[in-house]
Amino acid sequence: MEELLGRIIAGKVTDENEKDYYVQVSGTTFRLDKAEIKKPLKLGSIFKGFAYENEDHDMQITRDAPDAQVDHYGLGTVVRSQRTLGVFVNIGLPNKDIVVSLDDLPDIMELWPQQGDKLLIALREDAKQRLWGVLADGDVYQAIAQPAKKKMQNSNVTARSYQLKLVGTRVITDNFELGFIHPSERETEPRLGEELHARVIGVHDDGTLNLSLRPRTYEAIDDDSAMLLAALQHSDDGKLDFSDKSDPAAIKAYFGISKGQFKRAIGHLLKDRQITQHDGALWLNQSAATTEKTDEPAE
Structure with a gap:
């Protein structure tokens, strides 16, 4: 048989029964489901459709051609x-x-x-x-890709992985921007073809993206820690006059949480090096002080 399958081909309608027409192409007969055809076909007419072998190993032709074909992705x-x-x-x-x-x-x-x-x-x-x-392959994705814009920095994107390498995962977003996820920016390696929800951490001059699957700092910590961090970020000098020695009633009145919750939140932020504690106060580290700005999507 000459190469016919997986392509759109044209053939002559040679026969029919109650359910199907039969279309002949280069000596091969294909079944055509009548349910697809709105207007009856005449014997001897030419029909054009997508040719394939169905799951019952019958040769079939369909008007409803898929996007994926021989030489078409x-x-x-x-x-x-x-x-x-x-x-x-x-x-x-x-x-x-x-x-x-x-x-x-x-x-x-x-x-x-x-x-x-x-x-x-x-x-x-x-x-x-x-x-x-x-x-x-990568060349196909390059051909369909669109350049990313600088304003995408720190925005959220939905992407799909298409190439898995030791150096990292290559993806394409829903808007056809190409991206790369370094192993340090993920907890586990994505599957091939998996849909991913990522954050843009870099936009290259060539229009490609660096992405992270890790949550933002405020998303990665518990609610009490996030609340405490936000209070420090919104203070005038990055300082709060509280510590793990503060009076429980004062903590409850100001933060609305118990002293035990407060101490756990401090411990979390100290471990993440987002704050320091000295002189009876909590102090925001400089890297955490800029988090609020860098975590906002670009306008």
Whole structure:
């Protein structure tokens, strides 16, 4: 059979029954579901559609062509995986999922895409007329990318991982900006195709982003610590006349928390080196003093 599958082809309508038309292309007959066709086709007419082999191993042609085709990339959703084969991706065909081979997936199976993750793939037809998914490489992502703007600094973005390396994870945002996540900016390594919620920590002159999966300082600490830190940040001189020796009633009146909660909050902030405690007062460290400004999204 000449290369027909995974492409939009044209053929002649040669027969029909109650459910299907039959379209012949270069000696191969494809089934066409009549449910797709609004206006009846005439025998001998030409029909153009996307050709594939369905899950029952019947040759089928459809008017509803997916974005992912041979030499055309489209986004598909992972529906399941098989350790000995790879992952199955739904590209929009009613009765056929496309396999991305395990040879193209990470060596560590825990980093394989899971159900609901998305992959940008094209199709290839092998020597046995089977269709496989081909992952888009870095050149493809470069071709579809849009440059990031400087005002994105410290903003939140949704991105999807497309390349996993020892040096870090490459991603593309929902708005097609390319980004990079260094291992120091994540708790665990993302899966291939996983949707990620990240923060912009750098915008390069070439329009690419450095991203972090770690929470902002005020998001990473407990409520009492965050409240205490905010009080210091909003004080005139970065100082509060309280310490772990302060009167419990004064602490309760000012902060609305117990002395035990207050001491735990101080301990957390001291450990994170965001404050110091001396001369009977709490003092904001300079790095924490700028947090409030740097954590605000750019206008």
